[in-house]
Amino acid sequence: MYWPVRLASILAAVGGCFLLDALARGVDDYARRLIVLAGIWVILSVSLNLINGITGQFSIGHAAFWQVGAYTAGYLSVTFHGKWGIDGLPWMILMMALGALMAAVAGLIVGLPSLRLRGDYLAIVTLGFGEIIRIVVQNQKPLGEAYGMNVQPKFQTVWLVWLMAIVCIAVCRNLLRTAHGLPFLAVREDEVAAGAMGVNVTQVKVTAFLIGSAFAGVAGALLAHYEGFISPQMFKMEQSFIILTMVVLGGTGSITGATIAAVALFYLPERLRDAPPVTGAALLGGLIGTIVAVVLVKRTVDRFHGPKIGAATRYIGSVVAGIVLSLALGAGFGMIPKLASQSFEAEKLRMVIFAGVLIILMLIRPQGILGTNEFSLDWVKSLLRKRKAVEA
């Protein structure tokens, strides 16, 4: 039964990607671009999850590997495309492979300090490394300096991006489905104990960095050939933080969580572009309403130990109370001319919202939305079983 199941799932994945591609032809360019970028963010988030969530190495410069992949593909395309006698998909595959390779080399360079550094110190090194790469690129003439570079040929397909996202998810999931994933988790849990049990901690960490950064490199090559243009601005520190937020929000270590959070955190702020500007009154009202809702939810988490249904009612009640309070306060503050006249563009509040979401999460559910759970039939079954047990 192994091969039939395996082949069927591979066919389903490829078929699904082409179906998505076909559907995406029906929507406008802007919407199609969102679908592609969402796939790229999924690759970034899931690949950082391997380093950060699964192996527990606090790397926060993931955008650097993305950039290395993008610039490798961009530079090689500009320089060599048309000279090696390949084009189209084969060229794209070559660019992805080389982008992955270069990013993996960068990952190795960053992975090496992780052998000695832990926690915050590693975070600082990865962050610094990310900035170094960006600034070095910014000063290279052949790479277009701060302006950036045009990338030819463009390769704009939805299916390839999402197929790569699925490959990235599958690789991580396969790792965790076999015994080979356990040393990675063991390193996250306790390096000393892992070493004492024969786990080659060095090798595990470097492998995590290699695979994680290689996939970020693939995401870079895909981005470069989709946009047809890359610049250092696209890989700022802010982007690394967004990827990190996706991993943390989804539940550190959960591949499902990283995937869902990537789509949600990419898509929701995009909606803000169309949103009307908010007034100071609404902002202040919303802030206070949110704080109240968070406090109420937190009280439920900390003190309420009744059945799940009762808890759910309380959560919903808290959120509704927060929204009502926000609206009421917003209207109330609207009476104050100074607050009513001030306005903020919704899009500019993106990072504020990200920060807010993270703070709320740390307060209410520090393990992330999904914790270390993965979506699977077994998981759903066990949830249902628990619920029955509580009701009984």
Add this chain to the structure above:
Amino acid sequence: MSLLQLEGATIRFGGLVAVNNVSFSVEKGDLFGLIGPNGAGKTTCFNLITGVYKPTSGSIKFRGSELSGTPPNKVAQLGIARTFQNIRLFQSLTVLENVVVAAYLRHRVALPSALLYLPSAIAETERLKAEAMRLLEVLDLDRRAQVRSADLPYGMQRRLEIARAMATKPELLLLDEPAAGMNPQESDDLLLTVRQIRENFAMTVLLIEHDMRFVMNLCEKIVVLDHGIEIAQGPPETIRNHPKVIEAYLGEAV
């Protein structure tokens, strides 16, 4: 040739000589006790043997070859496994997974096969899980296999530490205060288990224990440390009546 031989093993932490010129030999099949008051340097001895620290001077030989400078994972591969005094389980992993991590050091299928989820990797995973399950049975933890290890009661966590160390299939098993914090009943059960392990698995055991009753009942040879210095060595009867040992344990019933 002794299985494990310490010769003048010494380690200095700044001004403190935590282990000072300690020598003893563990023979194959021994059930060997390492005792001494708190802070005597017992755990540090384990850390020296397992490669967590490198001795400042002296030598540590395993099956005749020098160990010092060998990293912990290599020491485990050579056949020395340990438990930790302050339990160090992989907390968010299940009981079974904790043991599989240790059994993994005998894996034969390379990582790429696992990333591709090839049949060989699946079969190996099943094989390691089955091996781990058998050890859980020995330590009476099999019914808790799918529980998160952090959620186990304390006594069981201690036993899981032993199951995990055994999963590396060591020739020499180092147990650091395995009965610490256990009630007398649990401690007696453990005593039987350790004896059983040694017989059924032909393992050599080097054991640190604070509970004198436990050590005197279990071990055939004992080394006593105090302030990093080896003060006595011999069978339990000799140790029990040794004046220096009585002095070191002043006030405690020996």
